[in-house]
Amino acid sequence: xxxxxxxxxxxxxxxxxxxxxxxxxxxxxxxxxxxxxxxxxxxxxxxxxxxxxxxxxxxxxxxxxxxxxxxxxxxxxxxxxxxxxxxxxxxxxxxxxxxxxxxxxxxxxxxxxxxxxxxxxxxxxxxxxxxxxxxxxxxxxxxxxxx
Amino acid sequence: xxxxxxxxxxxxxxxxxxxxxxxxxxxxxxxxxxxxxxxxxxxxxxxxxxxxxxxxxxxxxxxxxxxxxxxxxxxxxxxxxxxxxxxxxxxxxxxxxxxxxxxxxxxxxxxxxxxxxxxxxxxxxxxxxxxxxxxxxxxxxxxxxxx
DNA sequence: TCCTTATTGAATTAAATTATCATTTAGCAT
DNA sequence: ATGCTAAATGATAATTTAATTCAATAAGGA
Numbered sequence: 001x002x003x004x005x006x007x008x009x010x011x012x013x014x015x016x017x018x019x020x021x022x023x024x025x026x027x028x029x030x031x032x033x034x035x036x037x038x039x040x041x042x043x044x045x046x047x048x049x050x051x052x053x054x055x056x057x058x059x060x061x062x063x064x065x066x067x068x069x070x071x072x073x074x075x076x077x078x079x080x081x082x083x084x085x086x087x088x089x090x091x092x093x094x095x096x097x098x099x100x101x102x103x104x105x106x107x108x109x110x111x112x113x114x115x116x117x118x119x120x121x122x123x124x125x126x127x128x129x130x131x132x133x134x135x136x137x138x139x140x141x142x143x144x145x146x147x
Numbered sequence: 148x149x150x151x152x153x154x155x156x157x158x159x160x161x162x163x164x165x166x167x168x169x170x171x172x173x174x175x176x177x178x179x180x181x182x183x184x185x186x187x188x189x190x191x192x193x194x195x196x197x198x199x200x201x202x203x204x205x206x207x208x209x210x211x212x213x214x215x216x217x218x219x220x221x222x223x224x225x226x227x228x229x230x231x232x233x234x235x236x237x238x239x240x241x242x243x244x245x246x247x248x249x250x251x252x253x254x255x256x257x258x259x260x261x262x263x264x265x266x267x268x269x270x271x272x273x274x275x276x277x278x279x280x281x282x283x284x285x286x287x288x289x290x291x292x293x294x
Numbered sequence: 295t296c297c298t299t300a301t302t303g304a305a306t307t308a309a310a311t312t313a314t315c316a317t318t319t320a321g322c323a324t
Numbered sequence: 325a326t327g328c329t330a331a332a333t334g335a336t337a338a339t340t341t342a343a344t345t346c347a348a349t350a351a352g353g354a
Binding site for chain 1: 271
């Protein structure tokens with residue numbers, strides 16, 4: 001993936017900030033990052049970056065298909081680099097731990113929707129929530145049920 | 148579903164505000180509502196309701212399984228009444244129109260995850276994004292590609 | 295009817311995201 | 325190389341959204 005070509009072909013410019021952000025996304029492939037996460041890590045490569053640049057760049061990267069948003073609980077935004085192969089996340093509602101799900105069922109779903117509606121699907125999001133092994137063993141799910 | 152019993156059995160109280168909110172959710176089954184939506188509609192049944200009550204009540208309803216959160220684009224929160232049968236949404240990224248997807252593939256997924264990990268799944272979210280028929284015909288997806 | 299305490303509304307606070315704007319700079323043309 | 329133009333940035337302010345605080349209210353068991 002040549003970031004410069006990809007940007008310039010659509011009239012955008014290659015900047016050190018955008019390179020730094022892409023680097024951060026690459027180094028954290030598969031791990032959802034918040035804008036603040038990205039800001040902190042990219043800031044080490046390019047000191048002085050403003051947080052607004054992160055938001056702007058992530059919007060752009062998502063539009064270009066370079067990254068995609070991940071929807072977890074809490075309503076906040078997370079992003080990941082788009083490496084083509086879909087995956088999803090399983091989030092522990094007790095400790096917050098994330099596990100990667102390589103399995104993607106979007107193809108099955110897309111087929112169902114193609115038959116049943118008139119939508120052209122371009123993207124999707126899916127996350128599972130529950131309890132991880134450690135929290136189950138520690139009884140965290142019972143604590144939560146009691147509260 | 149007896150709201151009063153459900154609340155009291157866990158030490159909570161039945162209030163006119165909670166009844167009003169449940170009524171709004173019932174009347175909009177299958178349609179994701181924002182806290183602001185709920186506030187506006189419930190306010191007609193129970194004048195003077197504060198927005199904080201909506202947030203508090205929706206947290207409670209979700210905890211009790213009376214409602215569940217819907218994750219759409221934008222990172223904002225939406226809620227729906229939980230009528231047992233899972234469904235999902237297809238959101239048009241051009242006009243925002245929502246379509247209900249009766250099909251739920253959570254069972255397939257849950258099985259995959261049960262085999263491949265140690266998580267106990269308690270809930271999930273899934274949404275599809277793309278273009279609805281009208282926007283496709285109107286060329287909205289091309290406009291978006293150009294911008 | 296009384297009492298305890300959950301609940302509420304109003305106001306405040308905090309946090310996340312977006313908008314504004316002057317300045318900088320990427321990248322094409324010269 | 326140099327200059328030019330528009331894109332991009334950083335700083336800041338403004339918006340939104342959500343959470344918190346607290347005194348007043350009211351649900352519901354005794």
